[in-house]
Amino acid sequence: MAQAANGTLYRGREGMWSWVAHRISGLLLFLFLFAHVLDTALVRVSPDAYNQVMEAYKNPVVGIGEAGLVAAVIFHALNGLRIIAVDFWAKGPKYQRQLFWAVAIGFVVLFAPFAIRHLTIVFTH
Amino acid sequence: MSATTETNYHAGPDAVSAKKSRYRRVSKGRGNFELWSWVFMRASGILLLVLIFGHLFVNLMLGEGIHGIDFAFVAGKWSSPFWQTWDMLMLWLAELHGFNGVRTIINDYTEKDRTRWILKGLLVASALLVMVLGTLVIFTFDPCLDPSSTLSVCAR
Numbered sequence A: 001m002a003q004a005a006n007g008t009l010y011r012g013r014e015g016m017w018s019w020v021a022h023r024i025s026g027l028l029l030f031l032f033l034f035a036h037v038l039d040t041a042l043v044r045v046s047p048d049a050y051n052q053v054m055e056a057y058k059n060p061v062v063g064i065g066e067a068g069l070v071a072a073v074i075f076h077a078l079n080g081l082r083i084i085a086v087d088f089w090a091k092g093p094k095y096q097r098q099l100f101w102a103v104a105i106g107f108v109v110l111f112a113p114f115a116i117r118h119l120t121i122v123f124t125h
Numbered sequence B: 001m002s003a004t005t006e007t008n009y010h011a012g013p014d015a016v017s018a019k020k021s022r023y024r025r026v027s028k029g030r031g032n033f034e035l036w037s038w039v040f041m042r043a044s045g046i047l048l049l050v051l052i053f054g055h056l057f058v059n060l061m062l063g064e065g066i067h068g069i070d071f072a073f074v075a076g077k078w079s080s081p082f083w084q085t086w087d088m089l090m091l092w093l094a095e096l097h098g099f100n101g102v103r104t105i106i107n108d109y110t111e112k113d114r115t116r117w118i119l120k121g122l123l124v125a126s127a128l129l130v131m132v133l134g135t136l137v138i139f140t141f142d143p144c145l146d147p148s149s150t151l152s153v154c155a156r
Ligand code: HEM
Pocket: A022, A023, A025, A026, A027, A029, A030, A033, A073, A076, A077, A078, A080, A081, A083, A084, B038, B041, B042, B044, B045, B046, B048, B049, B052, B094, B095, B097, B098, B099, B100, B101, B102, B104, B105
């Protein structure tokens, strides 16, 4: 592993934690996709079957879970762009830490408006 | 790493260059599969970013947001070939991208061959189920199943 004067360059820092978060968010999204395709398949059973399940989802617990999933996909997508930049852009590896903070800012910019609107709907209906 | 393996300045005095070595370091049979799956992760990732952000914006930000999701909403979207195609592409790319990513995760953490093959078996089965069922649902869906539908395609 690459060593800097004051320790490792990678372990325990932005590079490692973004990798951990990328892996966990990817796995979570994959599991969600399975459930999401099965529940949407209910439209093929009957309008009532689908509407009943959608109605059952309309509560604060599921609503917060949905916000969590959107957070996961926004982080995974932006960090995915960071990974691509590190791989293909000549200066990517040098600026991987700065790119991580760009991901963090992009995350807040995209997630904040969504969370405000979504949670308002979830808690006022 | 230096490109000239013939004179490997970083290796010890007994080092043998890769070309002269008796050991085959390139495995036979798998071809470039891992390289293409690496390329696929990046290409599908960029397409998914557009497809998924578009999906979330139209379904959760426009209109009534999450509260507006019901049969009539799905019927409205899937009576259009544009959204059928969008959702089919998103389904296939997300499932294959996720499949490939989870395959890597399984390879990283399983130590016993048996555990690895059981998990990969479940992974293949679930990916096939999701892609086949999802595609059938998108294209055999009948938006007029709801008798009170107000869609113009359902007007008799
Ligand atoms: C929204 C756009 C997305 C982008 C830009 C994106 C990008 C990426 C990239 C660049 C990688 C790294 C591949 C590598 O290291 O070789 C990756 C890994 C992964 N992605 Fe995505 N992805 C996206 C959506 C998704 C979705 C929807 C899922 C779930 C179905 C998913 C699941 C995974 C998994 C499980 C991994 C493997 C993580 C690991 O090996 O640690 N991704 N993604």
